[in-house]
Amino acid sequence: MKHPELAAEFVRNGPRAHWHDQALWFVRARRDRAVQQVPEWEWLRETASRIKAHTFANLAGYLEQFEAQATRLGAHVHWARDAAEHNQIVLGILQRHGVRRLVKSKSMLTEECHLNPFLERHGVEVIDTDLGERIVQLAGEPPSHIVLPAIHKTKEDVGALFHEHLHTEKGASDPKYLAEAARRHLRDKFLAAEAGLTGVNFAVAETGGFVVCTNEGNADLGVSLPKLHIACMGIEKLIPRARDLGVFLRLLGRSATGQPITAYSSHFHGPRPEGELHIVLVDNGRSDLLGREEFRRSLNCIRCGACMNTCPVYRRSGGYSYGATVPGPIGSILSPARDPANYASLPYASSLCGSCTDVCPVKIDLHHQLLAWRRELAHRGELPWSKRFAMKAASVVLRSVTLYRFAGAVARWLVPKLPRFLVYNRFNAWGRQRELPPFPPKSFRQLYRERHGKQG
Amino acid sequence: MASRDDILRAVRTHRPPPADLPDVGGQGITYLDRPRQFAELLEAVGGRCVFAADLAEVNRVLAALPQYATAKKIVSLVHGAGAANVDLNRIEDPHELEDVDFAIVHGRFSVAENGAVWVTDEGVRHRAVLFLVQHLALVIPAGAILDNMHQAYERLSFAGPGFGVFISGPSKTADIEQSLVIGAHGPRSLTVFCLGDVGQDTAPSGYAPRTSTSTGST
Amino acid sequence: MANTFTVRSPLRATSPGSKPPRVGLFIPCYVDQLYPQVGMATVEILEACGAAVEFPEAQTCCGQPMANTGCTEEARPLAEKFLRVFAPYDYVVAPSGSCVAMVRVHYEEYLHGHPGFEALKRKTFELCEFLTDVLQVQGIAGRFPHRVGLHQSCHGLRELRLGKSSELVGAPFSKVQPLLEMLDGIRLTTPARPDECCGFGGTFAVNEEAVSCMMGQDRVADHEQAGTEVLTANDMSCLMHLEGLIRRDRRPVRVMHVAEILAGHPV
Numbered sequence: 001m002k003h004p005e006l007a008a009e010f011v012r013n014g015p016r017a018h019w020h021d022q023a024l025w026f027v028r029a030r031r032d033r034a035v036q037q038v039p040e041w042e043w044l045r046e047t048a049s050r051i052k053a054h055t056f057a058n059l060a061g062y063l064e065q066f067e068a069q070a071t072r073l074g075a076h077v078h079w080a081r082d083a084a085e086h087n088q089i090v091l092g093i094l095q096r097h098g099v100r101r102l103v104k105s106k107s108m109l110t111e112e113c114h115l116n117p118f119l120e121r122h123g124v125e126v127i128d129t130d131l132g133e134r135i136v137q138l139a140g141e142p143p144s145h146i147v148l149p150a151i152h153k154t155k156e157d158v159g160a161l162f163h164e165h166l167h168t169e170k171g172a173s174d175p176k177y178l179a180e181a182a183r184r185h186l187r188d189k190f191l192a193a194e195a196g197l198t199g200v201n202f203a204v205a206e207t208g209g210f211v212v213c214t215n216e217g218n219a220d221l222g223v224s225l226p227k228l229h230i231a232c233m234g235i236e237k238l239i240p241r242a243r244d245l246g247v248f249l250r251l252l253g254r255s256a257t258g259q260p261i262t263a264y265s266s267h268f269h270g271p272r273p274e275g276e277l278h279i280v281l282v283d284n285g286r287s288d289l290l291g292r293e294e295f296r297r298s299l300n301c302i303r304c305g306a307c308m309n310t311c312p313v314y315r316r317s318g319g320y321s322y323g324a325t326v327p328g329p330i331g332s333i334l335s336p337a338r339d340p341a342n343y344a345s346l347p348y349a350s351s352l353c354g355s356c357t358d359v360c361p362v363k364i365d366l367h368h369q370l371l372a373w374r375r376e377l378a379h380r381g382e383l384p385w386s387k388r389f390a391m392k393a394a395s396v397v398l399r400s401v402t403l404y405r406f407a408g409a410v411a412r413w414l415v416p417k418l419p420r421f422l423v424y425n426r427f428n429a430w431g432r433q434r435e436l437p438p439f440p441p442k443s444f445r446q447l448y449r450e451r452h453g454k455q456g
Numbered sequence: 457m458a459s460r461d462d463i464l465r466a467v468r469t470h471r472p473p474p475a476d477l478p479d480v481g482g483q484g485i486t487y488l489d490r491p492r493q494f495a496e497l498l499e500a501v502g503g504r505c506v507f508a509a510d511l512a513e514v515n516r517v518l519a520a521l522p523q524y525a526t527a528k529k530i531v532s533l534v535h536g537a538g539a540a541n542v543d544l545n546r547i548e549d550p551h552e553l554e555d556v557d558f559a560i561v562h563g564r565f566s567v568a569e570n571g572a573v574w575v576t577d578e579g580v581r582h583r584a585v586l587f588l589v590q591h592l593a594l595v596i597p598a599g600a601i602l603d604n605m606h607q608a609y610e611r612l613s614f615a616g617p618g619f620g621v622f623i624s625g626p627s628k629t630a631d632i633e634q635s636l637v638i639g640a641h642g643p644r645s646l647t648v649f650c651l652g653d654v655g656q657d658t659a660p661s662g663y664a665p666r667t668s669t670s671t672g673s674t
Numbered sequence: 675m676a677n678t679f680t681v682r683s684p685l686r687a688t689s690p691g692s693k694p695p696r697v698g699l700f701i702p703c704y705v706d707q708l709y710p711q712v713g714m715a716t717v718e719i720l721e722a723c724g725a726a727v728e729f730p731e732a733q734t735c736c737g738q739p740m741a742n743t744g745c746t747e748e749a750r751p752l753a754e755k756f757l758r759v760f761a762p763y764d765y766v767v768a769p770s771g772s773c774v775a776m777v778r779v780h781y782e783e784y785l786h787g788h789p790g791f792e793a794l795k796r797k798t799f800e801l802c803e804f805l806t807d808v809l810q811v812q813g814i815a816g817r818f819p820h821r822v823g824l825h826q827s828c829h830g831l832r833e834l835r836l837g838k839s840s841e842l843v844g845a846p847f848s849k850v851q852p853l854l855e856m857l858d859g860i861r862l863t864t865p866a867r868p869d870e871c872c873g874f875g876g877t878f879a880v881n882e883e884a885v886s887c888m889m890g891q892d893r894v895a896d897h898e899q900a901g902t903e904v905l906t907a908n909d910m911s912c913l914m915h916l917e918g919l920i921r922r923d924r925r926p927v928r929v930m931h932v933a934e935i936l937a938g939h940p941v
Contacts, residue, residue: 007884008884032840039843042844050475051477056475057474057475060467060471063467064464080459081463132631148631175632175633179632179640183639186641187554209614215627216628217640217641217643224584235467246484246606250484259501259570260497260571261622262624263623263624263625264621264622264624267619267620269616269620270618283466287463287466290471312873313882313885317885348881351875351876352742353828354828354829355839355841355869358832358841371741373744374744378743379744383744383745391740391748392745399734399751411707429880432887433922434919434921435921436918437709437914438708439708440710444707444713444714445706445731448713451717
């Protein structure tokens with residue numbers, strides 16, 4: 001099913017849809033309060049955007065620098081062209097160390113590569129340790145939001161899930177009680193883990209280090225106990241200098257959840273003493289996007305989720321209606337790049353209001369890229385026949401003043417005469433919940449001519 | 457290596473037009489009363505800030521903290537703070553830290569704009585002590601409070617291997633219906649002792665690369 | 675019974691003997707056919723400001739529906755036609771933020787490099803920005819003793835920057851609100867969400883009908899709780915969608931375009 005159908009289903013449950021909308025609007029509101037505390041906020045956004053533009057214009061050099069520095073510090077650096085290669089590399093590392101129990105902190109890249117099912121097929125138990133991710137993992141669902149993976153679940157939903165899997169009391173839904181149960185459950189997993197896998201929020205070319213940001217401390221717990229740390233990153237996560245982190249860390253927390261910074265911003269330079277660190281650099285279509293002027297800026301994305309929180313469509317349709325690893329505005333740009341045919345409805349799941357663009361901490365021109373995708377999809381013939389025909393017909397009429405005036409006059413003469421059942425029926429999507437506009441007897445140009453005489 | 461070459465070649469082929477790297481120095485919000493801003497921010501994110509003139513005061517405050525008073529196993533890497541009964545340096549395997557109730561560790565400096573403290577693993581044999589223990593206390597020089605993150609990175613250099621983390625408050629989550637719960641997987645509480653005279657700027661610059669695996673507590 | 679306007683920078687001839695600047699009226703196709711009173715209000719306002727207004731009859735549509743669907747080849751001829759039709763004018767003024775945004779922001783795709791295009795971008799204005807920035811209206815003699823809710827149409831707000839959007843950090847400003855506030859007796863209401871989209875979005879209104887209507891119903895409900903009697907906006911497209919919902923749900927809120935209010939039309 002495409003977005004319109006899935007969204008309609010979501011909207012049908014009115015109370016649930018309003019609850020979801022309000023929950024995410026609160027996050028947007030918290031973001032607003034946080035950013036208003038930073039007078040130089042727009043300077044931060046502009047600077048971050050420029051740092052990314054410079055990095056991408058010199059990406060090969062920075063990747064080489066990062067690899068050299070990271071290697072000098074004692075890390076092993078791997079390169080993966082695509083998702084399959086990434087998964088094989090990770091599996092290979094785990095197998096060489098005899099790892100059967102892996103703990104994993106949040107990484108949208110590993111979601112994109114479908115790493116979990118791959119590892120599980122090969123006999124590795126993978127525990128997602130971010131609480132929201134663990135909730136959806138237990139539920140057998142994908143995350144519905146990149147920062148708040150279980151935002152679509154009520155506390156009663158979580159209570160029922162934990163009763164089943166963690167043996168909490170039936171009917172218990174107090175968040176503190178449930179979080180405590182999850183803490184104990186995950187603590188056992190951390191202590192039993194044989195390796196930890198993390199994503200990378202930012203990788204620094206100058207120093208060969210990288211930063212992982214969490215509120216729960218789950219990434220750190222996952223890699224400070226077992227000796228093996230695997231860090232997976234898209235090649236676009238690179239920034240040139242350590243001091244650039246000052247810009248990005250000031251933007252990330254505030255944009256994502258309205259906090260001035262996450263509870264933990266961990267800077268890893270080389271492996272732990274007696275430990276081993278593997279960094280996997282992944283392309284998987286990113287170098288292609290780099291070459292596309294219209295879409296390249298989508299690589300700026302720092303995965304904060306602010307665009308989702310502000311999107312009036314996402315809030316009222318939920319992450320699952322996009323059917324993609326990353327939903328919302330940024331997902332509607334990244335997914336068609338990967339698979340235009342399957343994701344052709346996503347760039348149209350938007351009123352192009354532009355709120356996402358104004359909220360994006362790294363100034364991705366999201367709503368313009370959505371429009372650019374529509375052009376791309378139309379050129380590739382991914383539009384349904386009915387839409388193409390309607391637009392062609394409209395264009396023909398509008399190119400001729402005579403035809404246009406005639407069509408308008410006919411509509412204004414005819415429609416008011418039609419019985420209601422002919423106007424409002426299943427062929428009239430506009431009319432399902434709305435009245436048609438009134439059809440006046442005279443058009444503006446007729447009234448104007450009457451008043452002013454013929455002109456231009 | 458084929459993949460490496462392919463990726464670098466693809467990245468070079470699709471190279472965007474040139475763009476300058478902007479300067480990020482000398483920017484950022486500053487505060488008239490940095491200690492107060494830091495304390496307010498830390499409290500806002502669920503932590504506790506205590507200004508203590510000396511270690512004696514630190515110990516008095518600790519004794520009155522319920523989570524310290526009831527702690528059975530205590531690690532302290534701050535010489536003279538707390539009554540430690542677990543010696544981190546004697547522990548081979550960080551898993552053994554799982555039942556540590558309270559840990560006291562040095563912080564290097566803090567940042568007023570976000571209530572964060574920069575903590576490194578210098579002198580810390582197992583970094584797990586920062587995350588696995590039930591309650592954490594950090595001790596920083598009271599004069600080492602910076603305005604913002606740009607100033608922080610002006611102080612930091614990452615010349616060699618090591619670990620550093622900005623810790624801002626206790627661990628937390630809002631993943632269950634957006635309800636904030638303090639004490640997610642990491643420590644349930646964070647107490648930051650700002651020790652000594654607020655007036656002097658004693659924030660050190662950088663941290664020394666680790667030269668050996670065994671470390672002594674300071 | 676039109677309102678009178680006090681204008682600081684009326685359009686005058688630049689040298690003796692030459693003609694005063696000509697203002698070409700750009701009336702969106704759906705306003706022309708379905709909401710002629712909005713076009714008339716626009717004419718009344720501009721004439722009350724002393725502008726020499728003409729309506730080039732060869733105009734039809736700016737091409738936004740085609741462009742927004744991605745059908746560039748269907749939009750291109752309409753963009754070229756627009757450039758030709760409005761070439762003779764010194765200013766092009768429209769009571770629509772989205773149509774003007776089409777010209778100033780999105781015509782780049784079709785008209786880049788065409789002679790006269792840069793001039794077209796510079797001279798095309800939405801009505802309120804024309805009144806604020808070019809004519810510099812200082813006062814309007816007129817009464818509108820009602821509680822008015824200003825819906826901030828997205829394209830006008832975020833493409834033309836007719837006001838500060840709530841997402842950005844900076845000094846608040848608006849090119850629309852001060853004009854409304856010049857009217858005697860008017861009280862502007864404050865909805866909970868100051869600039870959330872109404873859900874029209876062009877073909878979105880039909881393609882994603884469920885979400886579109888929920889968005890619109892939420893806007894109406896927000897304005898109702900804020901005490902709005904008359905809902906207004908710079909874009910009749912937003913109002914067409916909101917009014918459709920209001921009338922189907924039999925809500926008491928009335929709907930008027932900003933031009934109608936400023937011109938002194940009754941509710």
